[in-house]
Amino acid sequence: MANRKGVFIGAYVPNELKESLRRRAAAEHRTLSQEITRILVEAVHGKGLPAGSVDRRAGSATPRRRATDPPTRRRAEDLPYIAPTDDNKE
DSSP states (O other), X not given: OOOOOSOOOOOOOXXXXXHHXXXXXXXXXXXXXXXXXXXXXXXXXXXXXXXXXXXXXXXXOOOOOOTTOOGGGOOTTSOOOOOOOSSSOO
């Protein structure tokens, strides 16, 4: 028996759904199990970074803006500039 990490979740789904998932997994070069796991992770934790990307930020890090950005270049949805203080200097 293979060493498996995780738990088995059984579910009855319509055959056409299984086949759609199988084709989607094959198109992404994944196994059916990997595709279902990816879908469940996105559903529970939200959409992550694109494949191959690595998030190197610390969990509590605030996004930074450059002090040299003029206000006219900033968009309404951008975060405001936070000036460095002694607490958050690197």
